Every structure is written in structure tokens, then in C-alpha cells.
């Protein structure tokens with residue numbers, strides 16, 4: 001198991017390296033420099049600016065310096081927010097994004113898995129059909145439709161919740177963003193849990209347990225569920241990716257000062273260093289959380305665990 | 311005496327990929343025999359012993375690692391692909407799994423007619439179909455089935471189609487690779503009878519492969535017994551059945567009438583991948599042989615002819631010139 | 640009975656028996672036709688401002704069936720234009736990924752061995768990248784034109800297709816009917832065109848159908864954020880973004896393009912599922 005963890009950790013490094021290199025190369029491929037849009041920049045000032053941002057150096061040296069900076073947690077200066085470094089922007093946005101992301105995942109697990117179990121136990125009945133129709137809707141309707149729609153219904157028509165804003169410590173602000181992010185994950189989890197539980201319940205060893213006269217509740221809790229939830233765990237990686245991508249929309253719509261909004265702002269301003277830094281952080285987050293989900297899976301799966309130990 | 315088909319020292323090795331070391335599996339090992347024109351020769355052995363591989367090697371579906379294949383006195387295993395394609399019409403194959411050997415996206419009659427495209431490129435489609443339909447009729451497939459797709463027909467019906475496809479080019483040799491073992495027992499007999507009839511009417515030569523000695527013995531005058539890639543005995547049916555010379559042949563014969571669960575559960579010998587640099591010595595059957603002696607484990611017995619013409623690969627065969635008696639268990 | 644290509648006709652019959660899939664197909668056809676010819680038949684151009692009717696709700700002003708936006712532009716016309724742009728990009732991007740994915744996967748699956756391993760390694764690495772974020776980088780670097788969007792989305796879209804095709808090609812090569820064709824004297828060209836490709840086609844069609852809505856979603860997502868299709872060009876994404884800004888006073892501006900998008904995505908998904916069921920002869 002330890003060797004497996006080590007191998008997976010090492011395997012993540014090249015992926016991250018590819019991401020950093022590719023985003024660096026892509027931004028340097030850009031036609032024109034970042035200061036082209038600023039009109040009538042005196043040549044000296046322009047030269048000064050470019051020197052300050054290392055743009056007068058050969059690309060290899062720029063890349064070397066950038067990498068060296070990254071290792072110290074320095075993502076370089078922002079081209080457009082002259083008063084902030086990218087690192088400062090990340091530091092201010094990350095806690096917001098992580099808060100809503102984590103809350104959304106927890107909410108999704110708390111609702112999606114029980115909904116899936118409920119539907120499976122009532123297969124073909126009304127409850128099952130309802131849960132599954134909602135799940136299909138939840139999967140098909142994109143976040144950028146759900147978000148304004150929820151804001152319209154609960155914020156504007158019903159006036160129950162604030163539509164936008166971020167006041168530290170006011171949990172009401174978080175309800176709509178978190179629910180929006182959680183909805184598709186809830187839908188996926190419910191569908192996955194239902195399918196996997198139904199499959200397990202049909203398995204011969206569960207039928208054998210029934211034949212031995214074990215109580216249905218005990219069969220479900222002690223035997224069927226642990227087996228059925230295993231594939232669900234492996235979905236957590238993609239779920240994290242969905243939540244992080246969705247946070248771009250949610251932060252923009254609900255006006256949350258998270259990383260996603262910085263990224264979108266950076267993209268609109270063509271602020272290369274900011275976009276690059278944000279993408280690297282997002283990618284690192286995804287890889288790390290994906291890895292965590294995979295390791296959890298490996299740890300929970302008795303077959304893999306045994307194999308790794310040998 | 312050179313026959314229709316002659317194999318000399320044919321060896322086929324599979325290279326197993328995956329894992330860090332290159333490993334080899336010798337599926338067919340130094341096989342030699344001659345098949346006469348019009349003869350039906352049986353090949354019998356356990357699953358995995360290399361029967362299909364041998365059949366596929368003759369048809370050049372797998373490359374030879376060593377040895378030679380001669381067709382009517384001409385060496386054909388070195389021919390270039392183009393040259394070999396001319397021979398395709400003479401050498402045909404009936405597959406084991408009739409469900410898998412027909413393209414699911416073609417009707418049965420289209421599949422049967424397909425070989426005519428390359429053998430007679432000028433033939434109009436209507437005539438190809440007509441020839442195929444006539445042949446399907448000959449093998450006893452309902453004409454209404456010929457326009458159906460494979461998934462709409464049963465295994466026995468598909469195997470009739472598979473046989474028709476093998477026959478449409480009017481070949482001189484058909485390799486039948488376990489043509490009945492994927493079928494229901496009730497249908498097996500019909501297909502065996504069909505093959506016997508076709509053979510009688512057309513005078514085809516055939517290499518008939520099966521893991522079931524009873525099926526082979528019912529059809530073929532001469533039988534080869536294969537064990538882990540090697541031929542251990544070749545004998546006329548009339549001599550083999552009452553008096554097998556190789557202990558493995560005896561074992562196969564003993565297991566024929568009893569299709570008891572115990573007999574089915576008997577361990578099956580499958581070839582193991584070996585390090586190409588460290589060959590194993592001795593008779594492969596030694597581990598299961600009731601008559602094994604020390605010599606068997608150190609030296610490989612060659613396939614040798616006895617004075618009466620029977621061939622056997624066993625160090626001790628001379629000790630039972632009248633054949634091995636059934637095991638008393 | 641069944642002539643040539645009868646299996647496709649059978650599949651079509653099975654599809655015809657699937658009501659949801661048929662309805663989806665009909666709706667999609669209708670929407671495509673409407674997106675192409677609709678704007679020509681209607682009285683307003685997409686950027687034409689009707690000073691007398693600004694932000695009117697649906698069905699209240701003559702000629703503006705679905706109302707207007709805050710600039711007095713006809714919402715039906717704009718939505719149809721948006722549909723045209725979104726579907727156009729989605730279909731082109733799907734074609735791009737189809738072309739790359741099928742050739743990449745078929746070559747890898749056919750050649751097997753080292754080449755296959757190397758080619759699939761490339762796919763794995765690209766797969767591990769956070770795709771949406773790279774599309775964002777590409778739009779930042781190369782500007783926010785529809786062409787950039789098309790290339791950026793197409794550049795990632797082919798990965799799954801390549802995997803599917805490779806898996807199919809590998810499996811097909813092992814299938815006995817390919818060997819049977821060789822024994823029957825067929826050459827490589829004939830085997831590929833008559834046996835491999837027809838058997839590949841089903842899954843490819845199904846997956847392509849399911850790729851279109853995914854591309855629509857990515858494009859709309861980017862356009863919604865302002866980094867995709869730019870005003871005055873309409874796309875479903877930027878119409879929804881506009882609507883979201885105005886939803887307090889003009890909720891129809893959000894609801895019209897949003898329902899249109901959801902409807903398109905649903906229909907493509909249902910159609911894809913229906914095709915999957917219809918094209919698999921084994922299940923019936």
C-alpha cells in the first residue's frame with residue numbers, strides 16, 4: 001500500500017510538469033506582448049516595463065525564473081493588477097473557493113448517496129422514478145443555467161436568500177452558491193449509488209446472506225452498502241473537477257471573491273501571469289484531490305489493498 | 311511419398327507482452343506429419359494444447375517460428391503474402407465459434423459469397439449470391455435464413471453457413487477447428503454427419519480438430535494425438551482405439567465414455583511461458599504419466615515409427631507392443 | 640428480404656420505434672431548420688434596435704414573439720442566431736474531434752504494440768489536463784474568436800473518441816470474422832473497408848451524437864463567462880449571461896435562451912441513447 005501511494009504521488013509529478021510547461025509555452029506563443037493594448041507607451045517606459053516583467057530575456061531564462069519562483073510559492077506579478085502579485089490574489093481567493101467547494105461536496109455526499117439508496121430500495125416505484133428524473137435533470141442542466149435560475153427564484157421572486165455578495169461569516173450568502181455547485185454532483189451520486197447498489201443486491205453472495213436468514217437491515221448496512229459505495233468513491237475525483245469548474249460560474253454570478261472570479265477577470269484582461277497562476281493552482285488542486293480519491297478507493301477496496309501489501 | 315500437405319518440424323511460439331521480461335510460449339513444438347489427398351486426418355488433444363495454433367499456422371494466420379509447410383510438394387511457408395493469396399482457394403478453414411466467424415454487419419449469404427470477390431473478381435454480385443445460395447442449400451440451411459444476420463440465427467445454422475463459406479471456393483483441404491464443440495449436443499451430431507457427407511461427396515481432404523476423441527474417431531481414418539504442443543502418437547483409428555501406444559492416448563480413451571463431473575474436473579495441462587534461454591528437458595507428459603521412469607524426466611522422447619508404421623513418442627512404448635490396457639480404477 | 644445495408648435499415652426501424660428518440664430528433668431537426676431559415680423570415684435583424692419596444696415581455700408587442708432585450712433587440716431572432724452559432728461550433732468541433740479521434744484510435748488499434756502504447760500515452764497525458772482551463776488559456780492567448788474556440792474545444796474533444804475507436808479496432812482485429820475474411824482471400828484494404836469500418840461506425844455515430852451537446856455546453860460556459868463568443872454575435876451562452884444580468888426586471892431574457900439550451904442538450908442526449916440502443920444488434 002505504501003509503495004502504491006509513493007508510486008501514485010510520483011506519477012502526479014509529470015502531469016503537473018506538463019501542465020506548467022504547456023501553460024507557459026502557450027502564453028509565450030501569444031501574438032504580441034501584454035502591453036500592446038496600452039496606447040502610446042513611450043519606448044523607454046515600455047522597455048522598463050518589459051524588463052520589470054523579465055520579458056526582455058530569452059524564453060528559456062524566463063521559464064527558469066518562473067519555475068524557481070513557483071518553487072517558492074511566487075507566481076510572479078500580475079500584468080494588469082499592478083498593485084497585487086498573483087500569489088496575493090491566489091491567497092485571497094483560495095479560501096473562498098475551497099469553502100464553497102468543500103461545502104458543496106459534503107452537501108452532495110450527504111444528499112446524493114441517501115437519495116440513491118432510497119431509490120434503489122424502492123426500484124420501479126414512484127420514489128425511484130422521481131429521484132431518477134430529478135437526477136437526469138440535475139446532470140443535463142448546466143451550472144450556468146441553474147445558478148441564475150436559483151437566484152431568480154429564491155433571491156428575486158421569493159426573496160429568501162441574498163442573490164450576491166460575500167460578507168465574511170454570513171452563511172446565508174453561501175447557500176445558493178453551494179447548492180448550485182452541489183446539484184449536479186448530487187444527481188450523479190444518486191444515480192451511481194442506485195445502480196451500484198442494485199447490482200450488489202443481485203449478487204449471489206447477497207442472496208446467500210439472505211438465504212442464511214440475516215436480517216435485511218443488517219445485510220444492507222453490513223454487506224451490501226460497503227461494496228456498493230466503492231464505485232461511488234471513485235467518482236469523487238471527477239466530482240471535484242466538476243465542482244472546481246463550476247466555481248468559475250458560481251463565483252461570477254454570486255459575486256464571490258474567489259479564485260474562479262480572478263481567473264475569469266484575468267482571462268478577460270488577457271492577464272497572462274494571473275491566468276497561468278490560477279490554472280496551475282486549479283490543476284494542482286484537481287490532481288491532488290483526484291489522487292486523494294484514488295488512494296481512498298485503493299484503501300477501501302480489499303482486493304487492491306491485499307494485492308498492494310503482497 | 312509426398313502427400314497433399316506435409317509439415318516438417320513446425321514450431322509456433324507466442325511472445326507474451328506485458329511484464330518486464332520477454333517470455334515465450336511454445337504452442338506448437340516440432341510437429342511433422344503428412345496428409346494425403348482426400349484423407350480425413352484427426353487431431354485430438356486437451357484444450358490449450360495447441361491444436362488451433364497448428365491449424366492457423368497451416369493457413370498462415372500465425373507465423374511459423376521454425377519448420378516447413380509443403381503443399382503438393384511445394385514449400386509454401388516462405389511465400390510472400392501476394393503469392394500465398396493464390397493458394398487461399400485451395401486451403402480453407404471452418405472455425406470453432408460460428409457466432410464469431412461471421413461479420414455481424416453482413417447477411418449470412420453475403421458472408422458466404424464474400425470469398426468469390428477475390429477469387430473471381432469479374433463475377434457479378436447476383437451470380438455470387440446465387441452460387442452462395444445454392445451452396446447454403448447443399449449444406450441444409452433454410453433459404454429464408456440466408457438473408458438474415460448472424461444474430462438472427464442459431465449456432466447450428468451459423469455453423470452450416472461457416473462450412474458453406476469454406477466450401478465456396480471448392481478447396482482441396484479444409485481444416486475444421488473444433489467445428490462442433492461450441493454447439494449444443496443435440497446439433498453436434500447433425501453437423502458431424504454433414505461434414506462426413508460433404509467429405510464423401512466431394513472427396514475433400516481435411517484436418518479435423520477436436521478435443522473429443524469420440525468425435526474424431528467417428529470421422530477420421532487416422533488420428534494424431536497432441537499433448538502440450540507435441541504430437542505424441544499417430545495411428546489409424548482401427549489400431550488406436552483398441553490398442554493405444556502412448557499413455558496419454560490411453561488416458562484420453564479412458565475418459566471418453568465417462569462424462570462424469572469428476573472426469574471434467576481433471577486438471578488440464580496448459581503450456582507455461584518459459585524463459586527462452588532455459589529450455590525444459592524431458593517428456594512433457596512425465597508429470598501426469600502413470601508409467602513414468604527417471605529417463606522420461608531427463609530426455610525428450612522423439613516421435614518414432616514402429617515396424618508396423620505406427621508412430622509414437624514414448625520411451626517405454628516397446629514394452630507394450632500390443633497397446634496399453636484400460637486403467638483399472 | 641434485407642438487401643445490402645439492411646442492418647442499418649433494421650437499426651433505423653428500431654430507432655423509429657423509440658418515441659423519445661424520435662421526438663428528440665424531430666425537435667432537433669425543427670430547431671436546426673429554424674436556426675438556419677428563421678432569422679431570414681423574421682422582421683428583425685439580430686442587432687436591429689427597436690426604439691419603441693425596449694425590454695418588452697413575450698407576446699406583448701406585435702412582431703416580437705418572445706419579447707426584446709434591454710436594447711430593444713428581438714429575442715427570438717437573437718436566440719435563433721445564438722442557436723445557429725452554438726450548434727454550428729458544436730458540430731464543427733465534433734467533426735474535428737471525429738476526424739482526429741477516429742484516425743488516431745484506428746491507427747493505434749491497428750498497429751498495436753509500441754506505437755499503440757506511445758499514442759495512447761499522449762492521450763492519457765492530455766486527458767489528465769484540466770481541459771476547460773486549457774481552453775481558457777487558449778482563448779486568452781489567441782483571442783476570443785469563434786475559430787479559436789472551435790480549435791480549442793476540438794483539440795480536447797477527440798480524446799475519448801480515440802479511446803473508443805482504438806478499443807473497438809483492437810477488439811475487432813481479434814475477432815474471428817476478420818480471420819475468416821483473410822482465409823477467404825480478402826486483402827487489407829477490403830478488410831478495413833468492409834469489415835472493420837462498418838463495425839466501428841455504430842459506436843462512433845453514438846459517441847459523436849453525445850459529443851455535440853458536450854461541446855455546446857463548453858462553448859456556452861465560456862461564452863457565459865465572457866471569454867467565448869463576443870457581442871454583438873449571439874450565442875446561447877452570452878444570451879444567458881445577458882439574461883442573468885437583467886433577470887430582476889426581465890426574467891424572460893434568461894428563461895428563453897436557457898430553455899432553448901436545455902432543450903437542445905436533452906434532445907441530443909436522448910437521441911444518442913436511442914441510437915446506442917438501435918445500433919447494437921445483440922440486444923434485440
Ligand SMILES: Nc1ncnc2c1ncn2[C@@H]1O[C@H](COP(=O)(O)OP(=O)(O)O)[C@@H](O)[C@H]1O
Pocket residue numbers: 324325326335337355356357358359360361362363364580581
Ligand atoms: N495469440 C496468442 N497469444 C499468446 N498465446 C496464445 C495465443 N493464442 C493461443 N495462445 C496460447 O497458446 C496455447 C495453445 O492455444 P490453442 O492453439 O488455441 O489451443 P487449443 O486450440 O488446443 O485449445 C494456449 O496456451 C493459449 O493460451
Ligand SMILES: [Mg+2]
Pocket residue numbers: 358361362363406487488
Ligand atoms: Mg482451439
